[in-house]
Amino acid sequence: MPILDHLWIIIALPLLGAALNGLLGKNWSKPVVNSIGIGSIALAFLTAMEAVREFAQLSPEQIPWIRNYFTWITAGIFKVDFSLQVDQLTVVMLFVVTFVSLLVHIYSTGYMAHEEGYYRFFSYLNLFVFFMLTLVLASNVVLMFVGWEGVGLCSYLLVGFWFLKQSAISAGKKAFITTRIGDLGFTIGILFLFWTFHSVDFVTVFKQAAGMPVEAFGPAGVLTGISLLLFIGAVGKSAQIPLYVWLPDAMEGPTPVSALIHAATMVTAGVYMVARMNPLFSRAPFAMFIVAMIGALTAFFAATIGLVQTDIKKVLAYSTVSQLGYMFLGLGVGAYASGVFHLMTHAFFKGLLFLAAGSVIHAMGGDQEMPHMGGLRTKIPITFWCMFIATLAIAGIPGFAGFFSKDEILEAAASGPHANVWFYWLGLIGAGFTSFYMFRLIFLTFFGAPRYDEHKVHVHESPYNMTVPLICLAILSTVGGWVAAPHLVGGTDYFAKFLHPVFDAYAVTPTAANEAASEVAGSPMMDLVHALTGMPVIIALLGLLIAWWFYIKSPETPKKLAQSVRGLYTLVLHKYYIDELYNTVIVQPLLWISTNVLWRVIDEGAIDGTVNGIGRGMRESGAHMRQIQSGNARSYATWVVIGAVGVTVLMLGIWEMVR
Amino acid sequence: MMSVVPVSYYLVLSAILFGLGVIAFVFKRNIITIFMAIELMLNAVNLAFVAFARAHNQLDGLVFVFFVIVVAAAEAAVGLAIVITVYQNRQTLNIDRINLLKF
Numbered sequence: 001m002p003i004l005d006h007l008w009i010i011i012a013l014p015l016l017g018a019a020l021n022g023l024l025g026k027n028w029s030k031p032v033v034n035s036i037g038i039g040s041i042a043l044a045f046l047t048a049m050e051a052v053r054e055f056a057q058l059s060p061e062q063i064p065w066i067r068n069y070f071t072w073i074t075a076g077i078f079k080v081d082f083s084l085q086v087d088q089l090t091v092v093m094l095f096v097v098t099f100v101s102l103l104v105h106i107y108s109t110g111y112m113a114h115e116e117g118y119y120r121f122f123s124y125l126n127l128f129v130f131f132m133l134t135l136v137l138a139s140n141v142v143l144m145f146v147g148w149e150g151v152g153l154c155s156y157l158l159v160g161f162w163f164l165k166q167s168a169i170s171a172g173k174k175a176f177i178t179t180r181i182g183d184l185g186f187t188i189g190i191l192f193l194f195w196t197f198h199s200v201d202f203v204t205v206f207k208q209a210a211g212m213p214v215e216a217f218g219p220a221g222v223l224t225g226i227s228l229l230l231f232i233g234a235v236g237k238s239a240q241i242p243l244y245v246w247l248p249d250a251m252e253g254p255t256p257v258s259a260l261i262h263a264a265t266m267v268t269a270g271v272y273m274v275a276r277m278n279p280l281f282s283r284a285p286f287a288m289f290i291v292a293m294i295g296a297l298t299a300f301f302a303a304t305i306g307l308v309q310t311d312i313k314k315v316l317a318y319s320t321v322s323q324l325g326y327m328f329l330g331l332g333v334g335a336y337a338s339g340v341f342h343l344m345t346h347a348f349f350k351g352l353l354f355l356a357a358g359s360v361i362h363a364m365g366g367d368q369e370m371p372h373m374g375g376l377r378t379k380i381p382i383t384f385w386c387m388f389i390a391t392l393a394i395a396g397i398p399g400f401a402g403f404f405s406k407d408e409i410l411e412a413a414a415s416g417p418h419a420n421v422w423f424y425w426l427g428l429i430g431a432g433f434t435s436f437y438m439f440r441l442i443f444l445t446f447f448g449a450p451r452y453d454e455h456k457v458h459v460h461e462s463p464y465n466m467t468v469p470l471i472c473l474a475i476l477s478t479v480g481g482w483v484a485a486p487h488l489v490g491g492t493d494y495f496a497k498f499l500h501p502v503f504d505a506y507a508v509t510p511t512a513a514n515e516a517a518s519e520v521a522g523s524p525m526m527d528l529v530h531a532l533t534g535m536p537v538i539i540a541l542l543g544l545l546i547a548w549w550f551y552i553k554s555p556e557t558p559k560k561l562a563q564s565v566r567g568l569y570t571l572v573l574h575k576y577y578i579d580e581l582y583n584t585v586i587v588q589p590l591l592w593i594s595t596n597v598l599w600r601v602i603d604e605g606a607i608d609g610t611v612n613g614i615g616r617g618m619r620e621s622g623a624h625m626r627q628i629q630s631g632n633a634r635s636y637a638t639w640v641v642i643g644a645v646g647v648t649v650l651m652l653g654i655w656e657m658v659r
Numbered sequence: 660m661m662s663v664v665p666v667s668y669y670l671v672l673s674a675i676l677f678g679l680g681v682i683a684f685v686f687k688r689n690i691i692t693i694f695m696a697i698e699l700m701l702n703a704v705n706l707a708f709v710a711f712a713r714a715h716n717q718l719d720g721l722v723f724v725f726f727v728i729v730v731a732a733a734e735a736a737v738g739l740a741i742v743i744t745v746y747q748n749r750q751t752l753n754i755d756r757i758n759l760l761k762f
Contacts (some may be wrong), residue, residue: 631761633754637685637693 003051004058007067007084010051010094011133013044018126025119030109037122038105041129045098048133052091063087063501064203066139073142077198085139085202089502092340093136093272096347097265101129103469104260107355110466111256111362121161125260128154132265136272140200141190144273148186148237151266152179158261159253171252178246182236189229196222206279210506213283220286227280227287231294234270238324240298245579248317255358258313263320263354264347271327271343275336279506282334288418292332296413296423296430299325301576303433307440308573311368312357315441319394320350322430326409329427333419335412336503337496341484342405344495348480349393349402352473356387359462359470360445364452370444377446379459384446386470391442393477395435396540398532404481406431408493410536431536435543443551488528669710676703690742690752694735701731 003009017040025033058065068083086094105125112121128151135147153176160172190200197205215221234240239247250262261267274281274291281287299322306318323346330339361368363380377384393400396407410431413424452459461467487493550558562569571577628639680700687693705724712720746752 626762629762631758633757634685634688641681641685 002054003047004054004065004086005067007051007086007137008069010044010047010098011084011130011137013040013047014126014129014133016040018123018130021119021126022123025123028119030113030118033119033122034109037126038102038109040126041098041102041105044129044133045102048094048098051086052094055086055091060501064090064139066203078194078200080140080142080200082143083139083201084137086137087502088499089272089275089340090136092344092499094133096344097129097132097136100264100347100351100473101125101132101260103472104256104264104351104355107259107358107466107469108254108256110463111358112254115254117161121158121254124154124157124161125257128158128261128266132269135269139202141193141202141205142200144276145186145190148233148269148273149183151261151269152176152183152237155179155250155261155266158257159250161254161257162252165252168252171246171249175246175250178243179236182233182243184232185229185236186233189226189233192222192226192229196226202276206506209279209283214508215284215286217285217289220284223280224284224287227277227284228290230277230280231274231287231291234274234328235294236270237273238267238270238328239321240270240294240325240328241301244298244302244321245582247321248314248575251311251313251317255313255354255361258317259351259354259358262317264351267320267324268327268343268347271324271331271339274328274331275340275503278331278336278503281331282506282508285418288332288334289420290332291328292413292418292420292423295325295328295330295332296420296426297325298322299329300426300430300433301325303430303437304572305575306437307433308569309437310370312360312370312373312441312445313354313368315370315437316350316353316357319353319434319437322434323350323394325430326406326427329413329423330409333409333412333423334417335409337493337499338405338408338412340499341481341495342402342409345393345401345405345477345480348473349390349400349477352386352390352470352477353394355466355470355473356383356390359383359466360387362462362466363459365457367452367457370441372452373445373450374448374452375446375450376459380461382461382467383470386467386474387446388442389474390477391438393481395438395544396431396536397544398537399478401477401479401481403537404484404487407534407536408484408487408496428535428539432539432543435540436547439544439547440551443547447552448555488532666710666714670707673703673707673710676700676706688753688755690745690754690757693754694738694742698731698735701727 017036020036020040021028021033025036055063055065064085064087066083066085068081070082071079072082073080105122108121108125112118115121131147131150131154133147135144135151138144138147156172156176159175160168162168193205194200197208199205199208209223212223215223236243247262247267251258253262281291302318302321302325306315306322309315309318323342327339327342327346330336330342359380360373360376360383363376363383364373367373389400393402396403410424410427413419413427414421483494483498484496487496550561574580677700680696680698680703683696683699684693687696705727708720708724708727712718712724742752745757749757751757
């Protein structure tokens with residue numbers, strides 16, 4: 001097991017790439033920076049795949065495969081090892097992270113070709129991959145937190161990559177600070193976890209948790225507390241209500257960054273974390289309910305905002321928030337495998353959507369507004385077809401990746417172990433909205449007459465290093481869901497079967513692999529027909545139809561509709577004024593308190609006052625005391641005598657007392 | 660039978676000498692006189708040491724006396740050098756007029 005014994009190589013390679021490019025890359029030519037940036041990720045990808053190959057040969061008793069490299073922290077009974085772990089969930093994440101990163105790195109060589117700080121960009125991207133791999137390979141929650149914070153740092157650096165642009169700086173800070181609010185919950189959750197289990201290792205914690213009973217929904221216990229605190233971290237990192245506001249702003253970063261960090265990998269860290277912590281969540285029904293509720297609400301709410309956005313990247317940003325909501329909905333109703341499945345397919349199609357959007361922006365010479373586009377289909381055919389495939393996938397059109405995963409989630413919401421009909425309907429309507437806004441994007445961008453000035457904007461297809469990653473992801477967006485396809489005809493869901501050991505090992509009521517993954521069914525043909533004509537498919541097609549009606553058939557309708565419900569339209573167009581609300585309710589009062597209380601009163605008044613007061617007191621008493629030093633030696637002599645007499649009297653007195 | 664002078668006599672003499680030294684130290688204005696007052700106090704202490712050493716029949720006190728004499732000699736050397744320098748510069752030995760070193 002050469003690689004499995006040396007798992008650290010997988011995470012060391014991107015770190016090496018980041019260090020080389022970051023420290024020395026300034027004076028290197030682009031081909032050198034490229035080969036180090038892409039080479040390190042390609043090697044990491046190959047090493048990871050070799051690890052997966054070796055992993056496939058392990059016997060079930062050897063999983064999870066844990067390798068301890070050194071002890072990082074010891075303080076009493078608190079012990080944290082630098083130890084890495086591979087199980088089926090890690091394998092999925094390893095593949096998604098390394099593969100999508102590789103494609104995004106290749107794409108970036110085209111997209112960022114004319115940017116300043118080229119080496120810096122690749123250094124940050126490599127650093128991001130390093131932290132992301134640390135996050136998914138960690139075998140204890142503290143090491144996972146290291147990766148968790150690290151990807152947050154890289155997100156900040158890359159969102160604010162164009163650091164001369166004020167809006168980019170603000171967006172970077174917003175992303176960092178908003179997720180930090182969630183991280184506070186995560187940190188307290190880790191402490192709470194250690195306090196309860198006296199360990200931070202996943203395996204140790206899960207073994208103890210498996211022995212604990214399922215907690216009541218009502219007055220919940222310690223597991224619910226830990227789960228909810230950890231989930232607060234996930235809410236921040238994965239941009240769920242109420243902390244989603246940073247993700248749309250993060251679109252200020254370069255588009256490859258949006259694709260890699262803010263669609264495919266980092267924002268799914270919260271989903272991964274909840275899935276990883278499934279033994280805890282499974283025993284906390286109230287936490288599960290909250291996860292599902294937040295997920296369903298976000299899925300619906302963000303989708304409504306996506307309906308009216310005009311910036312192509314903003315549409316995709318709200319779409320990402322919404323799709324992450326679906327993942328949490330899947331986790332929250334107990335279908336962990338479905339949530340992770342959607343994570344994987346989403347990484348493919350949303351990564352593709354962002355990269356394709358980048359290609360469109362590239363073609364338009366930097367313009368991101370959809371009302372300025374139109375009719376690009378024939379000008380940039382490769383981008384169009386790739387984006388079209390991704391749209392079919394995200395909308396849930398049968399045969400494409402998103403159909404399988406979203407269908408599974410909605411099915412679990414309707415009939416799973418923690419099913420809730422309200423969440424099902426929210427998810428279903430959200431799916432309709434998803435279909436609508438995605439086809440709206442396609443129709444506005446690629447169909448109809450050009451709305452840009454054809455003399456000024458020279459539309460051109462992107463170079464090969466940008467289109468090849470698009471095509472790779474388009475293939476995966478098509479076939480990526482088929483591992484679950486036999487499920488539709490009553491067969492095995494191979495994805496769920498693969499992940500089954502992770503979610504079953506500490507499950508409340510363990511199930512057999514096939515039982516968990518397949519439905520009891522009538523004839524296979526009827527199942528297929530049932531799945532293909534189910535509500536999610538119908539509503540997706542309905543969304544497509546309405547988008548077609550609004551933006552192809554009768555382009556006047558949306559304007560009329562917007563006129564007739566002007567109030568609602570304005571509300572949604574301004575994203576429900578959530579940013580303004582947060583600004584008024586949280587940011588401004590905080591700023592006021594910081595300025596007028598913490599700064600003016602506490603800092604300047606109390607702290608500075610104390611320090612300066614002591615100094616002033618010393619100076620003033622010194623001014624009086626120094627009068628004693630008169631320069632008259634005879635007065636000093638008198639003082640000496642008085643002192644000597646005083647000491648003598650004192651000592652004699654003490655001597656008498658002791659006797 | 661030889662009559663032995665009691666220790667208390669020596670101590671009283673020592674105390675009187677020391678007291679005179681202190682009084683001179685505080686009240687005299689001439690630096691050399693003050694200097695002599697210090698010597699007087701040192702020797703008063705020496706006398707007390709010798710008296711105690713004799714009374715307790717121990718050598719410790721005598722050893723101390725030698726140290727005091729050595730220190731006094733060194734002090735006299737340095738001190739008189741300072742006194743001479745002060746006189747060369749200020750043409751006075753009145754301690755009340757040598758008061759520049761102050762706040």
